[in-house]
Amino acid sequence: MSLSSKAVIFLVGNEEYGIPVEFVVSIEKNEGVTTIPQLPTFVKGIVKSRGELIPVIDFEMVLYQRPMEENDDVRMIVLNTDELSIGLLVKEAKEILDIANESLQQIGLLAYSKTAYFTSVANLEERLITMIDPNILLSSLEGIKEIKEYMKEYSQEVN
Numbered sequence: 001m002s003l004s005s006k007a008v009i010f011l012v013g014n015e016e017y018g019i020p021v022e023f024v025v026s027i028e029k030n031e032g033v034t035t036i037p038q039l040p041t042f043v044k045g046i047v048k049s050r051g052e053l054i055p056v057i058d059f060e061m062v063l064y065q066r067p068m069e070e071n072d073d074v075r076m077i078v079l080n081t082d083e084l085s086i087g088l089l090v091k092e093a094k095e096i097l098d099i100a101n102e103s104l105q106q107i108g109l110l111a112y113s114k115t116a117y118f119t120s121v122a123n124l125e126e127r128l129i130t131m132i133d134p135n136i137l138l139s140s141l142e143g144i145k146e147i148k149e150y151m152k153e154y155s156q157e158v159n
Helices: 059-064 133-138 144-158
Strands: 005-010 014-021 025-031 043-049 052-058 075-080 085-090 094-101 118-123 126-134
Touching: 005 059, 005 075, 005 126, 014 094, 043 075, 043 085, 052 059, 052 144, 059 085, 075 094, 085 133, 094 126, 094 144, 118 133
Parallel strands: 014 126, 052 085
Antiparallel strands: 005 014, 005 094, 025 075, 043 052, 075 085, 118 126
């Protein structure tokens, strides 16, 4: 077992979050999103990434119930989860960081069902980075089943 793990660190609101690198396919500019009506408010639309249609999730809307401010720093982190690939809109993708396992601490909020995707907090010298499990995140989002069904139907229509 490794003594540290790599994570992509990003900003949402004024807080830092991390996702293990093994889930990350790419980090891209926020471009070419096609809006789709009637989807949950946290879904900005769909985008074509590496030949695949994926839903784009505004992570600021998920966490803080406010839309992400559009600017040149906004990035889409393309994630591959057990269920489907998604694009996660974040305020800024900052770095890839080696996080020592002993700096990861469990948090009491894990029991709270709406934030079950927060797996731990990396307690670094002058930073706290909340770690996220994309599989749990995806399964906890309301309406994601409908989105998966829609993505299947939409990709069949396009093909």
